[in-house]
Amino acid sequence: MDNDKLDRIVAEARRNAAQREAGYRERALKMYPWVCGRCAREFTRANLQELTVHHRNHDHDFNPPDGSNWELLCVYCHDNEHSRYIDHTGGSPSNAETPTAAATSNPFAGLRDMLKR
Numbered sequence: 001m002d003n004d005k006l007d008r009i010v011a012e013a014r015r016n017a018a019q020r021e022a023g024y025r026e027r028a029l030k031m032y033p034w035v036c037g038r039c040a041r042e043f044t045r046a047n048l049q050e051l052t053v054h055h056r057n058h059d060h061d062f063n064p065p066d067g068s069n070w071e072l073l074c075v076y077c078h079d080n081e082h083s084r085y086i087d088h089t090g091g092s093p094s095n096a097e098t099p100t101a102a103a104t105s106n107p108f109a110g111l112r113d114m115l116k117r
Contacts, residue, residue: 024063028053028070038077052078058085 034043034051043051054073055062062069073081 020060020063024070025053028067028072031067032070032072035072036074036077037071038073038081041074050075054078054081
């Protein structure tokens with residue numbers, strides 16, 4: 001694949017993501033009070049860029065018109081929520097279903113002999 005084609009694909013994906021985000025973000029900001037759903041921090045127009053829309057089921061393409069999959073979180077609580085999700089699933093959402101390889105080394109190899117000495 002040539003670099004120009006790859007650049008076009010990436011640019012289109014970013015454009016689509018920005019359009020999708022702008023749509024549900026604007027709707028969520030109109031629907032809900034500008035307060036973080038976790039820490040209750042209040043926001044104004046001056047700091048509104050720090051308030052994010054969190055998808056409760058972690059599917060950014062599931063945006064029902066009633067906003068039932070959204071909650072407004074400050075950037076800190078949003079990062080915390082995603083960290084907890086990654087800890088719970090054992091990895092990022094994209095590779096959560098990928099099985100992990102078995103360990104190939106034994107850190108305790110030879111320990112019994114060392115303890116006998």
